[in-house]
Amino acid sequence: xxxxxxxxxxxxxxxxxxxxxxxxxxxxxxxxxxxxxxxxxxxxxxxxxxxxxxxxxxxxxxxxxxxxxxxxxxxxxxxxxxxxxxxxxxxxxxxxxxxxxxxxxxxxxxxxxxxxxxxxxxxxxxxxxxxxxxxxxxxxxxxxxxxxxxxxxxxxxxxxxxxxxxxxxxxxxxxxxxxxxxxxxxxxxxxxxxxxxxxxxxxxxxxxxxxxxxxxxxxxxxxxxxxxxxxxxxxxxxxxxxxxxxxxxxxxxxxxxxxxxxxxxxxxxxxxxxxxxxxxxxxxxxxxxxxxxxxxxxxxxxxxxxxxxxxxxxxxxxxxxxxxxxxxxxxxxxxxxxxxxxxxxxxxxxxxxxxxxxxxxxxxxxxxxxxxxxxxxxxxxxxxxxxxxxxxxxxxxxxx
Numbered sequence: 001x002x003x004x005x006x007x008x009x010x011x012x013x014x015x016x017x018x019x020x021x022x023x024x025x026x027x028x029x030x031x032x033x034x035x036x037x038x039x040x041x042x043x044x045x046x047x048x049x050x051x052x053x054x055x056x057x058x059x060x061x062x063x064x065x066x067x068x069x070x071x072x073x074x075x076x077x078x079x080x081x082x083x084x085x086x087x088x089x090x091x092x093x094x095x096x097x098x099x100x101x102x103x104x105x106x107x108x109x110x111x112x113x114x115x116x117x118x119x120x121x122x123x124x125x126x127x128x129x130x131x132x133x134x135x136x137x138x139x140x141x142x143x144x145x146x147x148x149x150x151x152x153x154x155x156x157x158x159x160x161x162x163x164x165x166x167x168x169x170x171x172x173x174x175x176x177x178x179x180x181x182x183x184x185x186x187x188x189x190x191x192x193x194x195x196x197x198x199x200x201x202x203x204x205x206x207x208x209x210x211x212x213x214x215x216x217x218x219x220x221x222x223x224x225x226x227x228x229x230x231x232x233x234x235x236x237x238x239x240x241x242x243x244x245x246x247x248x249x250x251x252x253x254x255x256x257x258x259x260x261x262x263x264x265x266x267x268x269x270x271x272x273x274x275x276x277x278x279x280x281x282x283x284x285x286x287x288x289x290x291x292x293x294x295x296x297x298x299x300x301x302x303x304x305x306x307x308x309x310x311x312x313x314x315x316x317x318x319x320x321x322x323x324x325x326x327x328x329x330x331x332x333x334x335x336x337x338x339x340x341x342x343x344x345x346x347x348x349x350x351x352x353x354x355x356x357x358x359x360x361x362x363x364x365x366x367x368x369x370x371x372x373x374x375x376x377x378x379x380x381x382x383x384x385x386x387x388x389x390x391x392x393x394x395x396x397x398x399x400x
Contacts, residue, residue: 101118
């Protein structure tokens with residue numbers, strides 16, 4: 001009985017190794033690829049061969065041979081091949097090869113380590129590195145954004161840093177790697193994988209990617225993380241500050257979103273004087289930047305310094321390059337302060353009447369002029385419409 005059981009075990013192992021050999025012989029035959037995949041899948045699922053490097057090496061070889069065959073055909077007749085299928089071959093091949101590598105490093109029963117398989121794998125991956133970038137684009141265009149496009153772009157960009165590539169002369173332009181990381185970030189973002197997306201944008205920055213959108217998207221990822229998970233708020237805050245400071249250093253006032261985030265967190269942390277000093281320093285260097293006056297007006301507002309806030313918002317609204325949001329915020333602030341002043345006036349003395357007239361002219365009418373200017377920029381903002389309704393009510397009711 002013992003002999004029979006041993007014979008059965010050896011027979012099973014031999015059968016699975018036979019499957020691997022059979023699959024190997026079918027590799028490179030496009031019409032036999034499904035049969036080859038089925039044979040190698042059986043070997044992967046059998047305990048006797050599931051941990052054998054050759055199983056996964058042959059599995060990967062099947063995919064790369066299929067890709068190479070289609071690549072040759074595409075040079076003769078591009079319409080004869082399916083780019084998406086070729087991209088899937090690349091992904092399948094890579095995933096199998098990275099499973100084979102650590103298994104090949106395990107000594108066999110004779111204490112020997114397989115060096116041939118890793119060398120073949122590395123050479124194949126090195127030779128196909130650029131193909132992953134194209135495959136990522138093909139997946140993206142086919143609306144297979146995540147995970148397919150994401151994975152291809154990441155494989156391409158990460159390749160020089162992979163441990164198995166150390167010692168190989170694989171040099172990819174940083175500009176191309178940055179583009180790949182950025183595209184991977186967009187793909188993961190589209191797939192709602194915000195942490196993978198943030199990591200890809202971070203890597204894009206790390207290789208010197210020049211587009212400020214990489215910084216902006218990374219901030220957006222961490223903002224989404226904080227909104228979705230309260231336990232991530234502190235981590236997200238630290239990440240946003242890190243990216244915002246890097247963006248501010250690189251782009252300065254070319255992109256205000258970075259300094260806005262920095263100042264917003266200073267305010268959130270109660271570091272008002274530091275926030276004012278930061279913005280004031282920028283105003284000194286950019287005296288005609290409406291956004292900066294609006295930003296300092298926001299800080300003063302949080303400090304309950306209404307006079308200083310109103311003054312900055314008035315200044316912001318008077319500058320030609322003022323944006324819609326700054327105008328809307330200026331209108332809100334000036335109207336709100338005017339309403340508070342109106343409510344504090346008592347009696348009907350000459351002094352009280354003068355005070356009411358001042359509120360009408362310098363607050364309600366001033367706020368309306370600013371809100372109308374904003375309305376000309378964006379006529380479909382419900383928040384602005386509510387502000388205008390409130391101002392018009394005050395003007396028609398209080399001064400009838």
